Amino acid sequence: MERIYDRVALIGLGLIASSMFWAMKRDGNLAGEVTGYARTEATRETARRIGLCDRVCDSMAEAVKDADLVILCVPVGAMGPVMEEIAPHLKPGCTVTDVGSVKGDVIRSVTPHLPEGVFFVPGHPLAGTEHSGPESGFAELFDNRWTLLIPGSAPDEVVGDLRSFWERLGANVDLMDADHHDLVLAVTSHTPHLIAYTMVGVADDLRRVTDSEVIKYSAAGFRDFTRIAASDPTMWRDVFLTNKEATLEILGRFTEELFALQRAIRTGDGQHLFDYFTRTRAIRRGIIQAGQDTAAPNFGRGPSGQK
Numbered sequence: 001m002e003r004i005y006d007r008v009a010l011i012g013l014g015l016i017a018s019s020m021f022w023a024m025k026r027d028g029n030l031a032g033e034v035t036g037y038a039r040t041e042a043t044r045e046t047a048r049r050i051g052l053c054d055r056v057c058d059s060m061a062e063a064v065k066d067a068d069l070v071i072l073c074v075p076v077g078a079m080g081p082v083m084e085e086i087a088p089h090l091k092p093g094c095t096v097t098d099v100g101s102v103k104g105d106v107i108r109s110v111t112p113h114l115p116e117g118v119f120f121v122p123g124h125p126l127a128g129t130e131h132s133g134p135e136s137g138f139a140e141l142f143d144n145r146w147t148l149l150i151p152g153s154a155p156d157e158v159v160g161d162l163r164s165f166w167e168r169l170g171a172n173v174d175l176m177d178a179d180h181h182d183l184v185l186a187v188t189s190h191t192p193h194l195i196a197y198t199m200v201g202v203a204d205d206l207r208r209v210t211d212s213e214v215i216k217y218s219a220a221g222f223r224d225f226t227r228i229a230a231s232d233p234t235m236w237r238d239v240f241l242t243n244k245e246a247t248l249e250i251l252g253r254f255t256e257e258l259f260a261l262q263r264a265i266r267t268g269d270g271q272h273l274f275d276y277f278t279r280t281r282a283i284r285r286g287i288i289q290a291g292q293d294t295a296a297p298n299f300g301r302g303p304s305g306q307k
């Protein structure tokens with residue numbers, strides 16, 4: 001297949017960037033040279049050691065020089081400052097995209113720094129694990145998962161190239177506007193993470209259940225929560241600070257439903273509980289049929305949590 005971009009720059013070399021690199025290599029001809037930059041010398045050294053990127057650069061300016069596609073793979077709160085730093089070094093006509101989990105805030109912080117003649121097409125792969133860092137990536141991460149692109153005012157051919165790029169990384173691609181993205185993700189990802197963090201925090205506080213009992217008798221429900229609650233603290237702090245409105249709205253709805261279930265338990269309203277759980281089971285089956293998860297035990301993931 002034809003090459004889409006002669007030079008691709010990855011800014012930030014964690015789980016998502018490293019998975020994108022290995023998926024580009026798996027394709028063979030998707031990108032010419034892939035450069036990479038990470039903030040700390042330690043991450044750059046690790047990247048060089050494991051062969052992550054064709055060339056690891058010591059500055060963002062060097063990494064983005066002559067790049068046709070620049071991919072911002074840093075926490076959401078760092079997107080604006082990173083864009084400000086790379087702006088003077090971008091090649092005219094290049095495409096900048098990002099992989100951040102929140103879109104409205106990223107657009108608001110990146111766009112003011114965008115030079116004339118450079119296109120910004122925000123993106124978000126709906127794929128990840130609780131692992132982070134340059135060594136956590138794998139080529140199959142995006143296979144058959146959705147990536148959402150926010151076309152904004154970018155020309156059709158610019159969006160089309162980025163769409164083809166993601167499809168060759170293994171993803172299915174949909175276009176969406178930023179506000180809708182942030183609401184959808186508040187329901188499907190952000191609020192569930194907050195609930196998992198809370199549940200693990202609560203268990204930790206329960207002095208009547210010892211730490212060793214919590215670990216030893218961890219049943220499937222709690223174990224799944226602990227996996228999610230092990231996700232990167234910086235990334236998730238930034239998600240909640242930047243997708244504030246949508247998350248608060250969904251949390252309000254969640255609290256109301258939780259109170260209704262609490263009342264049903266107290267009053268012995270088994271019918272309410274049964275009907276509720278019947279409805280939620282149907283939603284779970286729908287997710288499996290849509291290919292966003294698997295019915296295999298432990299969601300088909302190995303002991304490390306990776307697919």
Ligand code: NAP
Nearest residue numbers: 012013014015016039040043074076078100101128132133
């Ligand atoms: P990660 O593994 O923690 O890697 C983050 C990278 O960003 C590291 O290379 C880190 O550099 C760099 N970085 C951190 N803070 C920075 C700052 N203030 N300025 C410049 N660079 C900074 O993260 P990830 O999981 O790949 O996530 C990257 C982005 O993808 C985030 O925006 C996240 O919302 C989004 N995302 C994540 C997932 C997921 O499940 N993890 C899924 C979809 C989208 P050092 O290593 O040198 O510190």
